[in-house]
Amino acid sequence: MTTITDISTIDAPRIDLGVPAGSRVIVAMSGGVDSSVTAALCKLSGYDVVGVTLQLYDHGVAIQKKGACCAGQDIHDARRVAEAMGFPHYVLDYENRFGEAVMEDFADTYLAGATPIPCVRCNERVKFKDLLETARDLGGVAMATGHYIRRVEGPNGAEMRRAVDASKDQSYFLFSTTKEQLDFLRFPLGEMPKAEVRRIASELGLVVADKPDSQDICFVPEGKYASVVERIRPGAVEPGEIIHVDGTVMARHQGVIHYTVGQRRGLGVATGDPLYVVRLDAAKRQVIVGPREALMISRVHLKEVTWLGDGEGEATARAGANVAVKVRSTRPPAPAKLIWDAESPTGWAVDLVAAEEGVAPGQACVFYSPDAANDRVLGGGWIAGTTAAAH
Incomplete structure (x- = not known):
């Protein structure tokens, strides 16, 4: 050239x-x-x-x-x-x-x-x-x-x-x-x-x-995530149980790394109704599954929050500011409210106006301006935990 x-x-x-x-x-x-x-x-x-x-x-x-x-x-x-x-x-x-x-x-x-x-x-x-x-x-x-x-x-x-x-x-x-x-x-x-x-x-x-x-x-x-994890941390993957949200033990699994929240296929269990991964409990080596409605989340607890908006971020959250948020990269921003929750690791949390499914710890919750365009990025944090929506 x-x-x-x-x-x-x-x-x-x-x-x-x-x-x-x-x-x-x-x-x-x-x-x-x-x-x-x-x-x-x-x-x-x-x-x-x-x-x-x-x-x-x-x-x-x-x-x-x-x-x-x-x-x-x-x-x-x-x-x-x-x-x-x-x-x-x-x-x-x-x-x-x-x-x-x-x-x-x-x-x-x-x-x-x-x-x-x-x-x-x-x-x-x-x-x-x-x-x-x-x-x-x-x-x-x-x-x-x-x-x-x-x-x-x-x-x-x-x-x-x-x-x-x-x-x-x-x-x-x-x-x-x-x-x-x-x-x-x-x-x-x-x-x-x-x-x-x-x-x-x-x-x-x-x-x-x-x-x-x-x-x-x-x-x-x-796309073979599990093989990369096993190479980086050899011997760290341990088997455990697949448990229904009602407490029923349904099967065994070969490691929680093979599952993600919201997953439906490849669960290794057979029932008359579709089941989804609702949450993962790595400490107990449990994969918890349930019906689709069990995936619905209304509150997201955050850690390692970055604030790019005007003013001081904590004060904005304590005031309960309206924002739009994305809890997955492929979803459009949705209406929400920043709140201050003592149960969150850093105090930061987000209440979703409409409950969303498949919100997974480890992913990001990104804040956008609440105007019609949701144009400005106000910051965001890592999802540390979630609160299920009331059924």
Whole structure:
């Protein structure tokens, strides 16, 4: 691939990152089309771009699958994009940090009977923490990423808002971003539809223009979560009982890691009526099952809460503020109320206006503004427990 020498002829938007022209901007490059176009747009707009790719696991050898990121081919692709656009590119070995902060947390969360979201932990503990510090060390005045999210300057500082392309919005996975981090971060793709991003990549002749989007979890080959947990924590998976909510012992299981809240298929029990996993009790090694109505949840208890809204977060919760929340990434924001509950690990809890099913500990509950658009991200927390809806 040759370096593009005449950028004036490129049909791509020039972006304003809110920093002086010529400022150094560090771009986190995963090797995919989104982060590659982000870097290219920063370069085309006159910024001093430095691309950084994190080598996160197995030195790109042990896991080579379509839809992964930060593996060997992805690092190579990021390097080729940097060469074509004419900016320096560095690869940082974060394998140990990623293993401890993300992969081990993933295994331990499953073993505790919860359902983890490792992509959030990766953003929280690696990309927006360690990498952001590295960006400052490299002289960057900002760090840009290819996430589909918008950063808007509001009257009280930077605000996080949902992406224009709702089908690509990643706000659910970025709820734990702090206000300090948001001040430093930039998200050039938040205003663009995905089709425009691919068009720009094609216009620039980037090798990643037609590269498939990353899917699933990068370090979990073929979606086999249990095998990854058993590899990271050998011998930790123990059998137990499958118990109906009425107390009836229905069968044996080979480990709670094989089940998630809301699961219907593959339970290993046969009855005349459909049964679902209602909750998991890892301490007792029990999988509790019941009818669909037993899945309905009215209150969500939270831990590790991040507040991105105006004012002080605890005071807002104590006041019983109206919000909209997402308790799963694929669901639209739904009306709810922030409350202060002494039984929650940190006091934070959410009352859902309409009960929802399949709300699992270990997942995230993300707060949005209660207006019609539910546009602004107000923060969120990790689901520590739930209260069943009254039947």
